[in-house]
Amino acid sequence: MTALTHSPMPAQVGLLAARAIKGTLRNPAQMVFPIVFPLVLLAVNAAGLDAATDLPGFPADSYLDFALAIPFMQGALFAALNGGQDLARDIEGGFLDRLAMTPLSGAALLAGQLGGALFMGLISAVLYLAVGVAFGVGIAAGAGGALVLLLLSLAISSAFACLGTFVALRGGTGEAVQGFFPLFFVLLFLSSAFFPRDLIEHEWFRTIATYNPVSYMVEGIRSLVISGWDGQALAQAFAIALIAIVGFLALSARALRTRLVRT
Amino acid sequence: MTHERAIDVAGLVREFKGGVRAVDGIDLHVAAGEIYGFLGPNGAGKSTTVKVLTTLLPPSGGRATVAGFDVAREGAKVRASIGVALQDVALDPMLTGREHMRLQGGLQGIPRAERARRGAELLDRVGLSDAADRRSKTYSGGMKRRLDLALALLHNPRILFLDEPTTGLDVQSRTALWDEVERLARQEGTTVFLTTQYLEEADVLADRVGIIDRGTIVAEGTPAELKxxxxxxxxxxxxxxxxxxxxxxxxxxxxxxxxxxxxxxxxxxxxxxxxxxxxxxxxxxxxxxxxxxxxxxxxxxxxxxxxxxxxxxxxxxxxxxxxxxxxxxxxxxxxx
Amino acid sequence: MTAAGTVARTRSVALSVAWRSVHNAFHNPAILLPSVLFPLFFFMAFAGGLSSVQNVPEFDYRSGYTSFQFAFICIQSAAFGGVFTGFAIAGDFEFGFARRLLLAAPNRSGIVAGYMIGAMVRWMFVLAVVFSAALISGMRIDGSLGHLLALLVLALVVSATSTLWAAGIAMRLRTMQAGPVMQMPIFILLFLAPVYVPLHLVAGWVHDVAQLNPFTALLETARGFIAGEPTKVALSAVCLVAMFTLVVGWARGGLHSAERAG
CATH class of the missing domain: 3.30.70.980 (YebC, transcriptional regulation domain)
Incomplete structure (x- = not known):
């Protein structure tokens, strides 16, 4: 009889989230790259594209202010990737089967899994905010805006983590998750993350960016940094994140049921 | 065979980081055309010895010649004289059996025209003709071993090293491999240096047996002599x-x-x-x-x-x- | 073996290893696709999404932003192609296949040369795809055929250099987990060059670093070839020769390390 037998669901979630977080903390290399890489890219882009702020109609005086939203998105993507790979490893290594032998509920498994990714997402978001402020980025919406920014960032991390979980459960291998990862980046690069939508010259690119939900997530975060409280931008960002969470969670639950065929 | 002794080892030492002596001063001699069984438990130093003799690892001390060439100084000549099938089959899952043969032929510098003929011949000999155009990732464990053996034989080596060739094989595959090794030695005069942890394998196949434990040879002779x-x-x-x-x-x-x-x-x-x-x-x-x-x-x-x-x-x-x-x-x- | 025989054997080994590298890439979409899609995607994202930046008054590249970015993608894909080959080498060591190569090859530098040739062939395929995409999206070429061939040679040397760099790491660490170690320095060098705008428009510390970065010269030369205005050709040649010489030594050390480890 395992310790999980009589655990209520919150305790099960706690156990699994703690395991996921411990796994992440014990492999610092796994944490360093996802946190440092977006910062390096931010620094490089801020210098490389600063000239763009001279264009008429560019919404910020410094490209750093404009681009600070990007690391939050990348941090969420990496958290999702790591979480997905951990889960895929559990599937490949048979650990998931071991969990299936316990009275663990599927919901607890998913929630615990997401807990690990959210922890990663939160740590990186706080760090990005601190680095941004340290380098002179003002949060236009103030301290309250900074809190909402972290909240939105967590919602976005959850959305991507749910997608990562789904891919892991469906694909069942680390390669499947890894292979899916570039798609995350395609979504980011083909959005308005690097340039304001109305200043994008090519019609086809502007159209893709307009239909790309990631644009609205980025614009939600960006609005808090460069323009203050923008109800519409925030509502769109939160709504898209929540829809993604609900949708991918439902898909994950279904994939989990297929994977954990228990009698 | 110009060299009476195919393998000649004196005081061979291989030390790893931290001072671990995987091979600790062994002496052994294998005559041309002989099947030499190198017997010992896991971790005794068998594979390390094979790696040194096949030039995959430089020795830390002592001297070893294979086919008359010094393993430390004449690696290329040693490699040209030997065929090796290591414990972990070194196959590319993306290549078919035939493509493996073609690659190995190129690596060995076998003329292009001969590569295909000899490759097909060997695939046939190890019973892989039907599977020759399937990728090696679809092969069973026994088939992989047989392909590995065929690759080791492609350039007609005078000396064949087989590192635990039958570990993990079913009885049928094991017997087939034994038959082929026996044929190589008896009919073609190939010298075979075979490591194994199976007593029966050494007993059945080997002309002479060396028993290694903790990096040193504790006994050597024909199975009958030793017993x-x-x-x-x-x-x-x-x-x-x-x-x-x-x-x-x-x-x-x-x-x-x-x-x-x-x-x-x-x-x-x-x-x-x-x-x-x-x-x-x-x-x-x-x-x-x-x-x-x-x-x-x-x-x-x-x-x-x-x-x-x-x-x-x-x-x-x-x-x-x-x-x-x-x-x-x-x-x-x-x-x- | 005679000197001629040794050369013939080394060539045979190199061509065999290169054949396998190309064969595997074209038979396994998981290998080929990333090396094609990444550059293609970067090209789309940069040339498509950031082109307004050419409207900044001091942006003075005459062939347009698509050409400006094509030159970058050319160098970037060549460099990353080498890194992807490094992953494959590390995989060969991790999964034991490299032993077959080490055992069979009389002259083991032929193995490394083979990986290098394989990377170059694979990159040429990538280039063909990206070049077609660039032409379709209206890239302007002001340089002559000779200029384009010079660009090809430049990028091929970049590919060879980055392959040897990655091979040096792959053969020292012999695990696929070494991937980021191969990739990060190349990535940083590439992005600490004037990627989005000409050097004089790059701001702050990146400008200072970019001035010292050899990839800046390579990028400017590549862009100069497409614009038909060769720029800093001698400097780029010196940088390439120096980098190539360094990585030859680096890869040789890696090979010795792999040989020592067995």
């Missing part, structure tokens, strides 16, 4: 009533010296005059009115040689076990 050194059969007896152990021991004492038994509550005796005494033993026990629960005659095996030389059983040695703790599987003749 003769320690070879007296033992009889092991378990009385039905455990209280009769001492009476039984007294009844068996005239037949030979007592040795450690493999079963609890048993008595074992090394028979002075061989297995012919078995009938006398049964009569003696009957005379002493001792009811028999189990009686077994153990023929000497290479494991007895290992046991005699190291104080441990070969099967248990890798885990640090002792003969008393681990009863090795044997080809026993159970008398009762």
């Amino acid at each position: 003769a050194q320690v070879a007296k059969p033992t009889v092991e007896f378990t009385p039905r009533d455990a209280g009769q152990c001492s009476i039984a021991a007294a009844a068996l004492a005239p037949f030979g010296e007592p040795v450690a038994a493999r079963r609890d509550g048993s008595i074992a005796v090394r028979l002075e005059s061989g297995a012919d005494q078995l009938a006398d033993i049964v009569r003696a026990l009957d005379h002493a009115k001792i009811a028999v629960a189990h009686l077994a005659l153990h023929e000497p095996t290479l494991d007895d040689v290992f046991l005699a030389k190291t104080g441990r059983s070969l099967e248990g040695a890798a885990d640090g076990g002792t003969a008393e703790e681990i009863a090795p599987p044997r080809r026993d003749r159970v008398a009762a």
Whole structure:
């Protein structure tokens, strides 16, 4: 009889989230790259594209202010990737089967899994905010805006983590998750993350960016940094994140049921 | 063959980081055309020796020549003379059997026209013709081993190194591989250096056997010679009533010296005059009115040689076990 | 073996290893696709999404932003192609296949040369795809055929250099987990060059670093070839020769390390 037998669901979630977080903390290399890489890219882009702020109609005086939203998105993507790979490893290594032998509920498994990714997402978001402020980025919406920014960032991390979980459960291998990862980046690069939508010259690119939900997530975060409280931008960002969470969670639950065929 | 000794090793040492001596001053000589069985438990130093002899690892000390070439200084010449099938089959899952042959032919510098012919011939010989155009990732364990062997043979090497070639194979594949090794040595005069942890493999295949333990060679000779050194059969007896152990021991004492038994509550005796005494033993026990629960005659095996030389059983040695703790599987003749 | 024989054997080994590298890439989409899609995607994202930046008054590249980015993608894909080959080498060591190569090859530098040739062939395929995409999206070429061939040679040397760099790491660490170690320095060098705008428009510390970065010269030369205005050709040639010489030594050390480890 395992310790999980009589655990209520919150305790099960706690156990699994703690395991996921411990796994992440014990492999610092796994944490360093996802946190440092977006910062390096931010620094490089801020210098490389600063000239763009001279264009008429560019919404910020410094490209750093404009681009600070990007690391939050990348941090969420990496958290999702790591979480997905951990889960895929559990599937490949048979650990998931071991969990299936316990009275663990599927919901607890998913929630615990997401807990690990959210922890990663939160740590990186706080760090990005601190680095941004340290380098002179003002949060236009103030301290309250900074809190909402972290909240939105967590919602976005959850959305991507749910997608990562789904891919892991469906694909069942680390390669499947890894292979899916570039798609995350395609979504980011083909959005308005690097340039304001109305200043994008090519019609086809502007159209893709307009239909790309990631644009609205980025614009939600960006609005808090460069323009203050923008109800519409925030509502769109939160709504898209929540829809993604609900949708991918439902898909994950279904994939989990297929994977954990228990009698 | 121009070299009488295909492999000549003197004082060979291979030390790893932290001072671990995986090979600790071994001497061995393999004659041309001979099948040499290198026997030892996991971690004894077999694979390291093979890696040094095949130029995959430079030695830390001592001297070794293969096909007359120094492994440390004439690596390229050694490699041109040898074929190697390592313990972990080195195959590319993306390539088919035929493509492997083609690649290996190119690596070995075999003329293009000959590559295809020789590749097809070898695939046929190891029974892979039908699977030649399937990717190696679809092969079974036995098929992978056979492909690995075929690749090792592509350039007609004079000396063949096989590192635990049958580990993990089913009985049928194992027998097929033994047959091929035997054919290579007997018909083509190929020298075979074969490492194994299976007693039976060394016993059946090898002309001579070297037993390695903890980096040193503890015994060397033909299987028959080695067994003769320690070879007296033992009889092991378990009385039905455990209280009769001492009476039984007294009844068996005239037949030979007592040795450690493999079963609890048993008595074992090394028979002075061989297995012919078995009938006398049964009569003696009957005379002493001792009811028999189990009686077994153990023929000497290479494991007895290992046991005699190291104080441990070969099967248990890798885990640090002792003969008393681990009863090795044997080809026993159970008398009762 | 005679000197001619040794050369023939080394060539045979190199061509065999290169054949396998190309064969595997074209038979396994998981290998080929990333090396094609990444550059193609970067090209789309940069040339498509950031082109307004050419409207900044001091942006003075005459052939347009698509050409400006094509030159970058050319160098970037060549460099990353080498890194992807490094992953494959590390995989060969991790999964034991490299032993077959080490055992069979009399002259083991032929193995490394083979990986290098394989990377170059694979990159040429990538280039063909990206070049087609660039032409379709209206890239302007002001340089002559000679200029384009010079660009090809430049990028091929970049590919060879980055392959040897990655091979040096792959053969020292012999695990696929070494991937980021191969990739990060190349990535940083590439992005600390004037990627989005000409050097004089790059701001802050990146400008200072970019001035010292050899990839800046390579990028400017590549862009100069497409614009038909060769720029800093001698400097780029010196940088390439120096980098190539360094990585030859680096890869040789890696090979020795792999040989020592068996």
